[in-house]
Amino acid sequence: MNSDHLSDWLVYINSNRPNEGEFGLDRLKGIYNKIVTKSIAQKTILVGGTNGKGTTTEYLKNFLITAGYKVGSYTSPHLMKFNERIKINNEPVSDKKIVQSFKKIDDLKKDTRLTYFDYATLSCFDIFSKEDLDYAILEIGIGGKYDPVNLINADLSIVTNVELDHEKWLGSTVEEIGSQKAAIFKSGRISILGSKKMPQSVIKKAQQLSSSYYQLNEDFLIKRSDSYWSYSFKDKDLEVNEVPYGSLSTESASIAITAFELLTDKKIDFKLAIKNTYLRGRCDVIDNFVLDVSHNPASVRNLIYFLQQKFQGTKFNAIFAPMVDKDIASIVKEITHLISEWNICSIEDDRFDSMLSRRLTESLTDTKVNYVDSVYSAVERGYHSRTPHVVFGSFITVSEAYVALENIKFKEE
Secondary structure: OOOOOHHHHHHHHHHHHOOOOOOOOOHHHHHHHHHOOOOOOOEEEEEOOOOOOHHHHHHHHHHHOOOOOOEEOOOOOOOOOOHHHHEEEEOOOOHHHHHHHHHHHHHHHHOOOOOHHHHHHHHHHHHHHOOOOOEEEOOOOOOOOOOOOHHOOOOOOEOOOOOOOHHHOOOOOOOHHHHHHHHHHHOOOEEEEEEOOHOOOOOOHHHHHOEEEEEEEOOOOEEOOOOOOEEEEOOEEEEEEEEEOOOOHHHHHHHHHHHHHHHHHOOHHHHHHHOOOOOOOOEEEEEEEEEEEOOOHHHHHHHHHHHHOOOOOEEEEEOOOOOOOOOOHHHHHHHHHEEEEEEEEEEEOOOOOHHHHHHHHHHOOEEEEEEEHHHHHHHHHHHHOOOOEEEEEOHHHHHHHHHHHHHHHHHHO
């Protein structure tokens, strides 16, 4: 593959998939060892868990940049452009750097077949190893044990929480899923557990491997009032009081504060840094729309909490296009009390099944259900109606809604 265009490479790496039985980290170690000949950063952080990985990464990245460090971040999936996945000090890397890295990986892989995510992750390692970074924050894609990000022997590993999701690959219980996610903990290194309801499989692994581990509501605490929340960290005698609620998770902010305090002695204004942290697709309010990438019952509960806090007593029209491998019935059940009208949209993705969504929403006899040919059509109609709308179900759904809103507004100018 010799193209200089990133778009060509993304088509190529998406079609080049291993066969059954060819997954696992051992097949990547040869390529990894040739790419990563020195540490990708002075210190590395892995961020795993079911929900809140991207938000935790965003907070920690911004805290460290505020403190004056050079920081690389790797997240997935992207919302609008592939380059969003690999950033240096909040700036997406160029097409040229990614293509150069893909070419290098393609030459090195020989007969090894790589996934889309393998290419993306190895490319991140290659790019970061040339940047003289102070910190690299790497988000786990799915699970942890067999995720290519887990090739890195991180200084600090975070598991935000463990909920049912990706059961086909990770297991059917939270204990099984937790075992997969806890595999990112490293011997003699620091671990953070971002939930007070952590499975025993995660707690035991942290106890066995970590030099020290810190758990939410055990070692660092969140206290909530109607208008503010506060944070305290026992070991550091640190308090951050009366932080206003925003669109992003307070748990994620508290995890990131704890990680920052364990990584550096520098001081920053956390309240200001939290206020200045923004992440597209996370309870993002634009005009009469709330856009959120929630796609499992636990993340939808976080969305519900935001909607009830920010728009008390309001009902919404839903623009919804979930993937077939998600627990759609539970998602619908969780949020249906806030929905006055469902718009079930079609999206062009192999993982979308319009008939399944139809069957699950047809049972909602008390709520109007529309079947719409595209997210764009639903957003366009919703924009002109000015009624409150919530867009959720997948990254693709929210991405298409952003494009629709930008185009509709452009036409009006």
